Amino acid sequence: MLVLGIGNPLRRDDGAGPAVAARLAGQALETLEVRTLSGEVAGLLDAWAGHDDVLVLDAVASGEPPGTLHRYAAADGPLPAAFSSFSTHGFGLAEAIELARALGKLPRRLTVYGIEGEDFRSGEGLTPAVEAAVGWVVSELGRDHTAHSAR
Amino acid sequence: MSASKSPSSRKTRTITVDTLARVEGEGALHVRVRGDRVEDVRLRIYEPPRFFEGFLQGRRFTEVPDITARICGICPVAYQMSSCHALEAACGVTVGGPLRTLRRLLYCGEWIESHALHIYMLHAPDFLGYQSGIHMAADHPEMVERGLELKRIGNQILEILGGRAVHPINVKVGGFYRVPARKELLALREPLLGERDMALATVRWVSGFTFPDFAPDYELVSLRHPDEYPFNEGRVVTSRGLDIPVADYEKHFHEEHVEHSNALHSVHVGEGTYHVGPLARYSLNFDKLAPIAQQAAREAGLGTVCRNPFQSIVVRAVELLQVCDEALAIVESYEPPDPPAVEILPRAGTGAAATEAPRGLLYHRYQIDADGKVLLAKIVPPTSQNLRQIEDDLRAFVEGHLDLPDDRLTWQCEQAIRNYDPCISCATHFLKLTVDRG
Numbered sequence: 212m213l214v215l216g217i218g219n220p221l222r223r224d225d226g227a228g229p230a231v232a233a234r235l236a237g238q239a240l241e242t243l244e245v246r247t248l249s250g251e252v253a254g255l256l257d258a259w260a261g262h263d264d265v266l267v268l269d270a271v272a273s274g275e276p277p278g279t280l281h282r283y284a285a286a287d288g289p290l291p292a293a294f295s296s297f298s299t300h301g302f303g304l305a306e307a308i309e310l311a312r313a314l315g316k317l318p319r320r321l322t323v324y325g326i327e328g329e330d331f332r333s334g335e336g337l338t339p340a341v342e343a344a345v346g347w348v349v350s351e352l353g354r355d356h357t358a359h360s361a362r
Numbered sequence: 363m364s365a366s367k368s369p370s371s372r373k374t375r376t377i378t379v380d381t382l383a384r385v386e387g388e389g390a391l392h393v394r395v396r397g398d399r400v401e402d403v404r405l406r407i408y409e410p411p412r413f414f415e416g417f418l419q420g421r422r423f424t425e426v427p428d429i430t431a432r433i434c435g436i437c438p439v440a441y442q443m444s445s446c447h448a449l450e451a452a453c454g455v456t457v458g459g460p461l462r463t464l465r466r467l468l469y470c471g472e473w474i475e476s477h478a479l480h481i482y483m484l485h486a487p488d489f490l491g492y493q494s495g496i497h498m499a500a501d502h503p504e505m506v507e508r509g510l511e512l513k514r515i516g517n518q519i520l521e522i523l524g525g526r527a528v529h530p531i532n533v534k535v536g537g538f539y540r541v542p543a544r545k546e547l548l549a550l551r552e553p554l555l556g557e558r559d560m561a562l563a564t565v566r567w568v569s570g571f572t573f574p575d576f577a578p579d580y581e582l583v584s585l586r587h588p589d590e591y592p593f594n595e596g597r598v599v600t601s602r603g604l605d606i607p608v609a610d611y612e613k614h615f616h617e618e619h620v621e622h623s624n625a626l627h628s629v630h631v632g633e634g635t636y637h638v639g640p641l642a643r644y645s646l647n648f649d650k651l652a653p654i655a656q657q658a659a660r661e662a663g664l665g666t667v668c669r670n671p672f673q674s675i676v677v678r679a680v681e682l683l684q685v686c687d688e689a690l691a692i693v694e695s696y697e698p699p700d701p702p703a704v705e706i707l708p709r710a711g712t713g714a715a716a717t718e719a720p721r722g723l724l725y726h727r728y729q730i731d732a733d734g735k736v737l738l739a740k741i742v743p744p745t746s747q748n749l750r751q752i753e754d755d756l757r758a759f760v761e762g763h764l765d766l767p768d769d770r771l772t773w774q775c776e777q778a779i780r781n782y783d784p785c786i787s788c789a790t791h792f793l794k795l796t797v798d799r800g
Contacts (some may be wrong), residue, residue, distance in 0.1 A: 249528055253514045306496060313499035314507060 213262045213318075214243055214352070217250040217269050217304060224277070224328030224341045228268035231326075234349045240356040255307040256316065263319045268348070269304055270328040270341075277329035278340030280348065285312070285321035324348060373397070377772045389784075391775065393760055400760045403753045405779075407623040418739040423449050423708055423730050427533050430726075430741070434785060435528050436479070439472035439520070440719030442533040443594055444726040444741075449535045451609075452713030452730050453706050460699035461537040462594070463692055464523065467547075468533070469593045469717070470689040471519030474557070475527075476720035477678045477685075478516060480783045481564060482509025485675045488777040489571040505567065508560055512682070515550070515557045519689065522546055537703030547696045554690040561683040562658055568675045569662035574774065576759055577669040580751070581633055582642035583615075585718050591650045591684055592643060592718045599646055601667075602633065608716045611725050617742060628747040635750045638722030639782060640677040641668050655684040671755060671781035678783075708734030719744050721783055745784045752782055 216232025218225040229247045236245040248254050250269070259265045271281060273291070283290055290305040304323070311317045326345065329338045337345060375395040394402040414433055418426060426445045431438035443465060450457055457465075482505065483495030492498040499506040517527035522542050524530020532539050585596035586605075598614075599605045606614060615636075617626040630636045645667040648656065659680045668677055714727040722744030729738040759778050763771060 249526070251517070251528060253510050253517060254527065256510060257514065309496045310499055310506070313496055314503045 212243055212264045212266060212356070213259060214245045215255070215258055215265065215267045216245070216247045217255075217267065219249070220335060221333065223330045223332060223334050224326075224337055225270045225331050226335070227270040227326040227328060227337060227341050227345055230337060230345045231268045231348050231352075234345070235352060238349075238353055240353065242356045243352070250303050252303070252307045252310060255304065256311055259311070259318050259321065260316065265318045265321045266352075267304060267321065267323045269323065269325055270331075271325035272328055272331065273325075275327045276340070277327055277338060278344040279327040280344055281323075281325035281327065283323045283325070285317055285323065290323060375768065377768055377775065379772060379776055391756070391779065393756060393775065395760060395764065398761070398764055400757045403756045403760070404622045405749055405753055405756075407625040407749070415739045415741055418728075418736050421736050423452075423728070423734040423736055424535055426728065426736065426739075427535060428531065431529050431533070433741075433743075436476050436785060437472060437719045437721065437724075438529050439468055439524070439533075440717055440724050441726075441741075442530070443469060443717045444715050444719075444724045445728070446533065446535050447594065447715030447717060448713045448726040448728050449730070450706060450713065451715055452711045452728055453535075453709055454711070455536070455704060455706050457537060457704050460697060461541075461702075461704065463696075464538065464541060464699065466590075466593055467519065467689055467692045468523045468530070470685040470692070471516050471523065473685045473720050474516030474682060474689070475513055475520065476516075476783075477682045478509050478512035480720075481568060481675055481678050481682070482506060482512070484783070485678075485780055486568065486571075488773075488780060489568075489675070508563070512557060512560055512564070515553050518550065518553065522550070534703055536706040537699070537701075539702065541698050541702040544696055544698060547693045550693045551690065554686060554693060558654075558683065558686040558690060561679065561686045562654070565658045565662050565676065565679040565683055568679050569664075571675065573670055573672040574759075574763075575670075576672060576755075576762070578671075578755065578758060580637040580641070580669055581630060581635070582645050582669075583630070583636045583638050583747075584642040584646045584723055585716060586646055587650070589650075591647055591652075591688075594717050595715070598716060598723070600630070600636065601642075601646065604630075608725070609714050611714060611716060611742075612727070612740075615725075615742070615747070617746065623749065625746045625749055627750045628742060629750065635754050636747065637751045638744050638747045640674050640681055640720075640722075641671060642722065643718060644668055644677045644680065651680070651684055652687045654687055655680050658683055671778065674781050674783075708732065712738075721745060721785055722747060743785070745782070748782050748784065752779055752784065755781070 216228035218228040220226030220229050232245050232247045235243055248258060285308050289309055328341055377393050379391050390406045392404045427442040430441035430445045433441050487495055487498045520527045520530055525532040582601040585592035586599040587596035597605055598608055598611055614631055615628055616631055617628050620627050648666040662676050708730055710732040712729040716723050716725045724744055725742040727740040728736055730736055755778050756775055
């Protein structure tokens with residue numbers, strides 16, 4: 212499985228995706244390929260090209276309690292508005308998924324975990340609720356994938 | 363988007379677009395028509411002001427390229443280049459030779475990213491009748507894929523030279539923190555050969571679109587350099603004969619506050635509205651384009667001057683070809699500069715510079731003290747220079763096309779705005795559309 216952590220670690224909870232990616236990368240899990248991306252469209256399409264099973268981790272601001280984990284399967288339809296990009300010209304993850312769908316380039320299985328953030332101001336570090344959600348996702352994924360050392 | 367009443371009404375018509383799509387930033391457009399006269403056109407820029415000029419004061423001059431890069435996710439290189447050149451001018455240093463060439467390559471990367479995105483994902487859907495690039499992708503997948511491939515190579519140039527594809531971090535006053543090895547840039551040669559062919563195919567594709575008959579008598583303003591298509595330096599020239607050094611820019615061009623906009627509007631003193639960007643650059647510098655770009659422009663049916671803003675998509679494609687060609691030449695002849703930057707010692711003084719951002723001329727001026735502390739910063743982005751021109755275009759375009767039904771008129775008004783690829787975040791320092799025909 213390919214795991215893509217997207218977001219900006221210099222915007223506190225926006226760094227939730229990269230935080231999961233960094234911790235998984237540190238565990239060197241043999242069935243997981245882990246990457247961190249900015250969330251720019253061409254980069255996302257490139258990253259998941261040729262992969263059948265992709266998990267994307269991103270921070271969201273939907274109004275739910277901080278730390279809430281949202282799960283979506285791209286096959287079910289467009290992501291909710293909370294994933295729409297604040298980035299330049301409005302192209303981000305939701306748009307990348309729709310573009311891939313239109314082009315017939317969506318991975319067979321593409322799952323999105325959205326971690327509800329609380330603080331998106333400038334600075335580093337996650338708020339406690341997001342930190343807890345990141346820890347939970349890392350341990351769940353770790354349990355599902357065999358560590359190198361356990362071989 | 364909403365429109366009211368029938369177009370045949372002799373009373374008032376209003377066309378409203380509440381949030382303009384496929385532009386960068388937040389703004390709205392309101393057009394009020396009475397009978398056959400356009401009474402009012404307002405581009406209302408409601409994105410909040412950003413105060414960059416204010417919070418640069420007191421910072422070290424060396425911090426400025428990284429701070430100003432944050433003004434825009436699409437044209438950070440432009441902000442880095444204008445600020446570096448202005449600060450180097452303040453310190454009395456000129457950065458030439460291979461470092462200057464490498465800066466041009468970085469700018470090529472940004473133009474490729476920006477122009478490919480605008481042509482394929484933002485502007486082409488207007489001509490082909492789609493709401494967005496994503497809707498267009500379902501019917502024209504090969505075109506959208508070509509656009510993405512073009513943009514990808516722009517991203518690669520920024521990654522290698524700038525450290526990352528968005529908001530590059532490898533630019534400093536005096537040059538770069540690290541310069542790539544020869545083999546890193548040579549790896550771009552094959553992709554750039556393909557990219558140049560795709561850019562040529564892009565010119566041919568967009569030149570086949572249908573363009574409204576509309577060509578205002580703009581005062582075109584851009585940089586002009588004796589030897590190059592303008593990026594990093596040159597004199598400020600206009601289609602009405604002004605030819606001044608960049609240091610005199612503020613004597614001729616003023617920013618004014620208007621009530622309906624958080625972005626300032628620029629005017630040419632004594633002349634009025636003016637036009638910056640691809641049409642201006644192309645029309646004032648056709649002779650500086652590479653032979654391959656000149657030939658493609660002729661084959662696309664462009665004259666040596668182009669004043670139809672709807673054809674800006676063709677001009678952008680010609681510029682895309684130009685920068686692919688130049689990037690290729692730079693990559694092929696590259697030898698790493700040593701050291702990667704010229705040492706710059708601060709001194710009390712003022713420096714101004716302008717470079718050509720993808721959207722047009724970007725002017726910066728800084729005053730620093732002997733320790734290198736910024737005392738004053740002034741930034742004039744291309745979109746704020748074009749805002750008044752966009753309003754004038756809309757007034758003239760709507761008056762000439764009152765026979766169109768509201769939905770069609772609204773569509774073309776939005777298109778008329780996107781002709782400028784406006785970057786509202788840069789200018790607020792913008793979009794919604796309303797056409798009121800009563």
